Amino acid sequence: MTRIHAERALVEGRELTDVVIETAEGRITAITPGGSTEPADLRLGTVLAGSGNAHSHAFHRALRGRTHDQGGDFWRWREQMYAVAGRLTPDSYQRLAEAVFAEMLVTGWTTVAEFHYVHHRPDGTPHEDPNAFGTALAEAASSVGIRLTLLDTLYLSSAPGRPLLPEQRRFGDGSAAGWLGRWRDLRAGNGPVTIGAAIHSVRAASPDDIAQVAADLPPDVPLHVHLSEQPAENEQSLAAYGRTPTQVLADAGALTPRTWLVHATHLTDADIALIADSGAGVVMCPTTEADLGDGIGPARELADAGVRIALGSDQNAVIDPWLEVRGLEAGERLRSRQRGRFSPAELETARASAGYAACGLPGGLRIGACADLVEIDPESVRTAGAALDQLALVATATDVRRVVVGGRVVAEDGRLADGRDPAALFTHALKELG
Incomplete structure (x- = not known):
């Protein structure tokens, strides 16, 4: 079980603040706006569904x-x-x-x-x-x-x-x-x-x-x-x-x-x-x-x-x-x-x-969906000033801060959670392919 606290999140089309997202076995079990943080929470900023x-x-x-x-x-x-x-x-x-x-x-x-x-x-x-x-x-x-x-x-x-x-x-x-x-x-x-x-x-x-x-x-x-x-x-x-x-x-x-x-x-x-x-x-x-x-x-x-x-x-x-x-x-x-x-x-x-x-899976930021989230930088040169429900019309991959799959951070700032760089992985793969 994982608790996630988002400063703000787009939940079924609505902008909510101080959102507590509870997960179990990789699925979202509860979404509560106006919640307080706890020491063990995974703390995120601006969050959209995966x-x-x-x-x-x-x-x-x-x-x-x-x-x-x-x-x-x-x-x-x-x-x-x-x-x-x-x-x-x-x-x-x-x-x-x-x-x-x-x-x-x-x-x-x-x-x-x-x-x-x-x-x-x-x-x-x-x-x-x-x-x-x-x-x-x-x-x-x-x-x-x-x-x-x-x-x-x-x-x-x-x-x-x-x-x-x-x-x-x-x-x-x-x-x-x-x-x-x-x-x-x-x-x-x-x-x-x-x-x-x-x-x-x-x-x-x-x-x-x-x-x-x-x-x-x-x-x-x-x-x-x-x-x-x-x-x-x-x-x-x-x-x-x-x-x-x-x-x-x-x-x-x-x-x-x-x-x-x-x-x-x-x-x-x-x-x-x-x-x-x-x-x-x-x-x-x-x-x-x-x-x-x-x-x-x-x-x-x-x-x-x-x-x-x-x-x-x-x-x-x-x-x-x-x-x-x-x-x-x-x-x-x-x-x-x-x-x-x-x-x-x-x-x-x-x-x-x-x-x-x-993909045959439940998605979106809602109860019962896969606990998959994307944290976006809302103040980059591309996203600053954008409404939350329109971030997808201005953001690019560069604005992705952290990525969560199944309630667990799997990527951060352009690298996998274990530090691997996708560009280096691809360079190696292309050499192997010939």
């Missing part, structure tokens, strides 16, 4: 600052991404993920949904432990102290009706049944990690495969899918199935409240209605969608239809939850030429509790 990173590919971080001179579009970038994927081993990926998760933690991401599809050797043959890569990611998260939802991913084809490309062979399990068998083994030995599931995309799995996975996964398992990130995906789906990717998922029984759709950039009005009616959520990744030239998705239309919106760092070209928040709002302003497209409360939900929901 940020939920609802979509990440950790190994993409190796491409940061190394692809701009190549130009091109998403598909050109993908070739470079595959080259990095081809060099990964379980050991090198563990070191790389450790660095990436450490960077997430010190910037204020307190949980992450890792969309994981690098499974086997480059030629597609399994390791002695078929889940060696998943285990490596779990150990990396445990090492730094971030919560992890591991979204082991079904990836069977390069496009509708086409086999995996040579550079994609390590992603595949041969069939939906083969993937489900390996997934069950992974879940059986998950330990403290939340094991979720993902279907890479409608390009990477047939409607029958999608239906089998949707039917066979336990109903409490979060299911994530890349959806309509590129117009080419929509074109391929229409050509192969006569339906949009959203309609394919709906017809296969894969569009339900436990489903989270990543990107959802190029949707029709009918797609938006299907998503809203299903209760599924959408994960937007503004810094990645901008970096890759994907486009600006219909975030406001989705939200107006009642769709939950969460945020993710995706390719990790930027790891900063506060910039994802601003990217969501900025994209809407650019589309509409209007300000204030999302209220502070809506942006806070996207950053915190919706991101946690996508």
Whole structure:
């Protein structure tokens, strides 16, 4: 049991002062404003709920600052991404993920949904432990102290009706049944990690495969899918199935409240209605969608239809939850030429509790939620004068003082609690990767 005293905190949209937050077994059990401090309290200043990173590919971080001179579009970038994927081993990926998760933690991401599809050797043959890569990611998260939802991913084809490309062979399990068998083994030995599931995309799995996975996964398992990130995906789906990717998922029984759709950039009005009616959520990744030239998705239309919106760092070209928040709002302003497209409360939900929901966890600063908090400097050159409920619109990772996961300080002033520097971890990991 831990008692935390915050000078002020944003609690379900309200600014409260002298807030006592009581925790037990990693969850918040009581929140009391106007409380006094006790000697054993963990004392914090300005506190927000921890940020939920609802979509990440950790190994993409190796491409940061190394692809701009190549130009091109998403598909050109993908070739470079595959080259990095081809060099990964379980050991090198563990070191790389450790660095990436450490960077997430010190910037204020307190949980992450890792969309994981690098499974086997480059030629597609399994390791002695078929889940060696998943285990490596779990150990990396445990090492730094971030919560992890591991979204082991079904990836069977390069496009509708086409086999995996040579550079994609390590992603595949041969069939939906083969993937489900390996997934069950992974879940059986998950330990403290939340094991979720993902279907890479409608390009990477047939409607029958999608239906089998949707039917066979336990109903409490979060299911994530890349959806309509590129117009080419929509074109391929229409050509192969006569339906949009959203309609394919709906017809296969894969569009339900436990489903989270990543990107959802190029949707029709009918797609938006299907998503809203299903209760599924959408994960937007503004810094990645901008970096890759994907486009600006219909975030406001989705939200107006009642769709939950969460945020993710995706390719990790930027790891900063506060910039994802601003990217969501900025994209809407650019589309509409209007300000204030999302209220502070809506942006806070996207950053915190919706991101946690996508990870299959309770988030936000409320009783019953994970005891995950971020302390922000309210008087930096960026944040001075800002209202508490609008700090996320002005802060950056630099303004994060301390990070708490499960009631315990896990990062402080840009370093992990044990003193490790994420930059040094990454430098070492990149040398090992080659």
